[in-house]
Amino acid sequence: MKQAKRTKWILDYFHPTPNFPTSGIQFQWYANLLRNPTAFRQAVKELADRYKDMHVDVIAGLDSRGFIFSSALAYEMKLPLILIRKPGKLPGATEKIEYALEYGRNSLEIEKDSLRQGQRVVIVDDIIATGGTAAASCSLVERLDAIVVEVACLAELTELKGRDKIHHPVFSLITIDAK
C-alpha cells in the first residue's frame, strides 16, 4: 500500500466531469495537475523513480495526452521517446493494429524502425480506462520484437477493468473508482 499512500495526493488534482465526451461517461480531468509545476514534476519523478532500476531502453508515448507524460518522463530519464499514433500520422513504414472499442473500431500505428529487437519499453498514457488502447500498443511493441516492461499511467479507472485486457504489468500512480 506504500504506492497508494505516497501518490494519493494526485487525486486532489483530478476533477471529474459527468457526461463528457458523451452521455454516461465521466471524464477524469487533471488540468490542475498540469497547471501546478510542483505537482506535475512530482508525478513525473514518481514514474521515473519507478523505472530507474528496471533497465528501460525506450519510453513510448500514446497519442495524444500520453505525449504529455511520456515526453516529460523521457526528458527526466534521458531515454529515447517513440510515438504510438492514431492512423495516418506517421510517415514511412508502420505497423498498424485495429482494435475494438465499445462502439466501433479504432487503430494505432508505430514506425517500424522505432524499436530494435529486445529493447525494453515502458508504454505511457495518461489514463487507463477500458485498456483497449494500451493493449493494442503492447501488441505493436511486440510486433517489433521489443519487450513491454510495463504500461505506466497517471490514473487507472478501476471499474472499467482495463488491467484485465492488458497482458502485461500495469502501473498507475493512482486508481480512481467512480462507482
Next chain:
Amino acid sequence: MKQAKRTKWILDYFHPTPNFPTSGIQFQWYANLLRNPTAFRQAVKELADRYKDMHVDVIAGLDSRGFIFSSALAYEMKLPLILIRKPGKLPGATEKIEYALEYGRNSLEIEKDSLRQGQRVVIVDDIIATGGTAAASCSLVERLDAIVVEVACLAELTELKGRDKIHHPVFSLITIDAK
C-alpha cells in the same frame, strides 16, 4: 545569425517525407530527434534558455505534437502547462475559435479558466507551417485577456510564410526552406 548557428545541428535530425500526409505536401519529421535523448534535451534546453529571462508565466501546448515540446519545456522551466486542443476534447467551459485551412476549416479550444488576466504565455508547437493554428491559438490566449509573449517552435517552414499570419513574435530553433 547566432541562433541559426547554435541550433543548425537540429536539421540533421529531420527527415523529409514527400507526399505525406497528402500529395504535394512534404512532411518534415523529427523522429530521430525524439529518439536521441541528448538531442531532445538540447532542443528543449535551448527553448528554456530563450525564455528564462522573459517573465513567462505559462506554457501553452498545441494539440497534439506540440504537447511533446510544451510538456518537456514546462517541466524544465518549472512553469504551468495548459493545453490548446482540437474541438470536443476539453471538458467544462471553453473558448472556441474557427480558422481557415487551405481546404476547409478547423477549430481549436482553450479552457476558460486556464489563464488569468495579464499572464504571459509562450505558445509551443513542433512545426510552424502555414501558421493558421498558431495564429488561432494566439487569438484564444488573448480572448482570455492573457498576453502572448511568443510562439515557439522546433522548426519553421519558411516557404509557407506562416510568420506573416501570426501577429506576434515567432521563435524557431531552425528554419527549413523546402524550395
